[in-house]
Amino acid sequence: MSTVPGIAAAAAAPLLEVRDLRVKVGGQEVLRGVSLAVRAGEVHAIMGPNGSGKSTLAHVLAGRPGYEIVAGTACFEGRDLFALAPEQRARAGLFLGFQYPVEIPGVNNAYLLKAAVNAARRERGLPELDAFEFLAVVRAKIKLMQIDESFLSRGVNEGFSGGEKKRNEILQMLVLEPKLALLDETDSGLDIDALKVVADGINSLRAAERAIVLVTHYQRMLDYVVPDFVHVLARGRIARSGDRTLALELERRGYDWISEQAAA
Amino acid sequence: MSTPDIDALVNRSYRHGFVTDIESDTVAPGLDENVVRLISRKKQEPQFLLDWRLRALRHWQGMREPHWAHLRYHPIDYAAISYYSAPRQAKDGPKSLADVDPKLLATYEKLGVPLHERARLAGVAVDAVFDSVSVATTFKERLSAAGVIFCPFSEAVQKHPALLERYLGTVVPYTDNFYATLNSAVFTDGSFVYVPPGVRCPMELSTYFRINAANTGQFERTLIIADAGAYVSYLEGCTAPMRDENQLHAAVVELIALDDAQIKYSTVQNWYPGDEQGRGGIYNFVTKRGECRGRNARISWTQVETGSAITWKYPSCILRGENSVGEFYSVATTNNYQQADTGTKMIHIGANTRSTIVSKGISAGHGQNAYRGLVKILPSASGARNFTQCDSLLMGKHSGAHTFPYIEVRNPTAMVEHEASTSRISEEQLFYCLQRGIGAEDAVNMIVSGFCRTVFKELPMEFAVEAQNLLAVSLEGAVG
Numbered sequence: 001m002s003t004v005p006g007i008a009a010a011a012a013a014p015l016l017e018v019r020d021l022r023v024k025v026g027g028q029e030v031l032r033g034v035s036l037a038v039r040a041g042e043v044h045a046i047m048g049p050n051g052s053g054k055s056t057l058a059h060v061l062a063g064r065p066g067y068e069i070v071a072g073t074a075c076f077e078g079r080d081l082f083a084l085a086p087e088q089r090a091r092a093g094l095f096l097g098f099q100y101p102v103e104i105p106g107v108n109n110a111y112l113l114k115a116a117v118n119a120a121r122r123e124r125g126l127p128e129l130d131a132f133e134f135l136a137v138v139r140a141k142i143k144l145m146q147i148d149e150s151f152l153s154r155g156v157n158e159g160f161s162g163g164e165k166k167r168n169e170i171l172q173m174l175v176l177e178p179k180l181a182l183l184d185e186t187d188s189g190l191d192i193d194a195l196k197v198v199a200d201g202i203n204s205l206r207a208a209e210r211a212i213v214l215v216t217h218y219q220r221m222l223d224y225v226v227p228d229f230v231h232v233l234a235r236g237r238i239a240r241s242g243d244r245t246l247a248l249e250l251e252r253r254g255y256d257w258i259s260e261q262a263a264a
Numbered sequence: 265m266s267t268p269d270i271d272a273l274v275n276r277s278y279r280h281g282f283v284t285d286i287e288s289d290t291v292a293p294g295l296d297e298n299v300v301r302l303i304s305r306k307k308q309e310p311q312f313l314l315d316w317r318l319r320a321l322r323h324w325q326g327m328r329e330p331h332w333a334h335l336r337y338h339p340i341d342y343a344a345i346s347y348y349s350a351p352r353q354a355k356d357g358p359k360s361l362a363d364v365d366p367k368l369l370a371t372y373e374k375l376g377v378p379l380h381e382r383a384r385l386a387g388v389a390v391d392a393v394f395d396s397v398s399v400a401t402t403f404k405e406r407l408s409a410a411g412v413i414f415c416p417f418s419e420a421v422q423k424h425p426a427l428l429e430r431y432l433g434t435v436v437p438y439t440d441n442f443y444a445t446l447n448s449a450v451f452t453d454g455s456f457v458y459v460p461p462g463v464r465c466p467m468e469l470s471t472y473f474r475i476n477a478a479n480t481g482q483f484e485r486t487l488i489i490a491d492a493g494a495y496v497s498y499l500e501g502c503t504a505p506m507r508d509e510n511q512l513h514a515a516v517v518e519l520i521a522l523d524d525a526q527i528k529y530s531t532v533q534n535w536y537p538g539d540e541q542g543r544g545g546i547y548n549f550v551t552k553r554g555e556c557r558g559r560n561a562r563i564s565w566t567q568v569e570t571g572s573a574i575t576w577k578y579p580s581c582i583l584r585g586e587n588s589v590g591e592f593y594s595v596a597t598t599n600n601y602q603q604a605d606t607g608t609k610m611i612h613i614g615a616n617t618r619s620t621i622v623s624k625g626i627s628a629g630h631g632q633n634a635y636r637g638l639v640k641i642l643p644s645a646s647g648a649r650n651f652t653q654c655d656s657l658l659m660g661k662h663s664g665a666h667t668f669p670y671i672e673v674r675n676p677t678a679m680v681e682h683e684a685s686t687s688r689i690s691e692e693q694l695f696y697c698l699q700r701g702i703g704a705e706d707a708v709n710m711i712v713s714g715f716c717r718t719v720f721k722e723l724p725m726e727f728a729v730e731a732q733n734l735l736a737v738s739l740e741g742a743v744g
Binding site: 062108 | 690691692693695696697698699700701702703704706710711713714715716717718
């Protein structure tokens with residue numbers, strides 16, 4: 001389901017609103033004034049060359065340590081995002097799909113996911129799911145992601161292939177049903193079949209009350225998950241915004257012309 | 265009545281019966297022949313046992329405290345210890361839960377220890393709410409119907425002296441080491457188990473059901489014998505913290521498995537570890553050893569060590585019988601200023617003997633954790649195999665992990681494998697969990713439990729859950 005941008009913009013306050021965000025990593029300014037508004041129901045793609053700050057933006061919003069916020073604000077449903085701990089942001093409905101999901105040996109995949117689901121449910125004042133209820137929820141989703149059930153009892157990402165790790169990220173997202181999903185290069189390292197499965201998973205979550213931000217280097221993902229907006233990050237700023245035709249233009253012309261414009 | 269209630273009450277009723285025996289005396293500090301004779305007299309021991317104690321004493325007097333372990337502590341003044349004292353009486357302890365250190369109570373709450381059990385553990389005198397005598401009796405009846413002997417060591421001295429004379433000190437001789445020798449001279453009580461040929465012990469034997477579990481004292485002695493074809497699983501330890509002074513605990517455990525017998529010995533050790541500054545805490549110098557004396561015998565040690573200021577402990581297996589199997593699964597945690605030097609010895613004597621060692625060391629705060637293990641394959645042990653896996657997890661900047669593997673192979677057909685790793689809880693792992701909405705403390709517990717999984721799965725179910733909770737409590741504050 002795609003929303004007509006103009007109408008959505010008029011209808012609702014943004015789910016996520018980032019204003020003039022400046023962020024340093026190791027003393028160097030990586031984001032140099034980023035502003036972005038994402039409304040419920042929208043899919044945004046953030047593109048850009050390597051080192052443009054795409055992943056930094058996703059990580060800072062999720063609360064990863066190691067970044068220095070120099071200036072700017074980020075509001076999620078009107079709340080100051082930077083005043084919340086990472087786990088509070090997650091429980092409020094912000095999900096980060098990792099580019100390189102980390103292995104946690106010995107921790108059962110299902111166990112972690114159940115803990116995550118119940119942490120969010122507690123936050124919302126809902127009763128926790130027991131093992132059976134949880135399994136019922138997960139079973140439906142693993143089918144969609146074409147994942148074998150034995151997957152659940154393996155250690156988190158332990159010995160997973162690159163593609164399995166990405167599917168697992170999307171599985172977690174489907175089970176957690178976040179309000180805002182930031183997907184950091186979820187398409188990288190996927191073959192075309194896996195890409196389709198992952199894209200189907202993402203599309204199944206598109207809904208009027210939810211927004212998705214895809215961070216990606218390549219446009220090919222956007223053939224399957226069609227964005228409402230495309231933004232190009234260059235040198236720590238959003239150099240250009242447009243609809244999906246911008247992505248196609250980037251595919252044709254590369255990033256250099258935008259980087260040059262940004263430098264100018 | 266729920267199970268924990270039963271546990272508490274059974275334990276209590278046992279204790280009650282025992283205290284009358286040894287109520288009064290505390291001998292003056294120091295150790296000489298008179299003290300040993302007094303202990304033996306108090307226990308109304310047969311001559312052979314007194315003689316054995318005295319030989320141990322004489323031997324000990326010529327020994328020196330060992331200092332090869334990776335441990336630092338204030339010298340122990342053996343002349344300042346009283347070697348025989350009655351358990352603490354209720355009147356000396358706190359009068360009610362209100363008098364107990366709230367920190368301790370908070371810990372119990374986290375462990376999920378039921379309220380009146382908490383009181384008992386903290387040393388508060390609690391009135392019996394239910395009639396527990398029948399419960400205790402039921403256990404005793406079930407065991408004796410199967411022919412299993414399970415009783416306090418001092419009772420075994422009276423009722424089964426022949427078994428004692430035959431097996432005592434045959435795995436850990438009184439000359440074995442400084443602490444074991446000291447124990448041999450002055451031990452006051454402990455557990456005795458005998459499982460007759462072909463009998464599978466009908467229940468897990470636990471110190472919960474043992475007389476005086478909370479107050480057995482500094483020098484316990486445990487002897488477990490599984491006769492041919494017998495099976496027994498023994499759970500040792502109080503899984504909630506004991507408030508104790510800086511104190512020496514020198515226990516000895518001997519296991520003997522005859523032909524086709526199996527002994528599974530699980531420990532969750534949670535003595536008082538000392539405070540955040542490293543004051544107080546138990547010095548735990550324990551000798552645990554099992555012998556697979558018969559063919560196809562099997563001895564498994566599983567230990568979760570979270571307590572004590574100092575842990576010096578090497579549960580070992582002597583694999584004498586052909587095809588016998590020794591196993592050692594260990595989780596040792598050190599936080600604050602705790603130190604652990606622990607591991608195992610696998611001595612392969614018989615042909616085709618096999619051993620497995622899985623050691624997981626976790627160091628947090630200023631904790632120091634050493635794995636020390638010996639795998640020894642004697643010339644007679646053709647076809648012997650050992651697999652050792654030794655992993656360390658470090659938390660924080662000031663903790664330390666050390667590995668001292670000793671391997672001696674004197675038979676060319678033997679196969680010995682050793683794997684070791686050291687890792688940290690990475691910021692990435694932690695952030696991954698946080699990003700899924702899991703709080704920092706839960707995340708750390710989850711990651712640490714994952715690290716320990718191969719050991720926890722060796723524990724009986726209820727014990728595994730408690731061990732996991734315990735680990736969480738002992739690592740509290742380890743990640744800022």
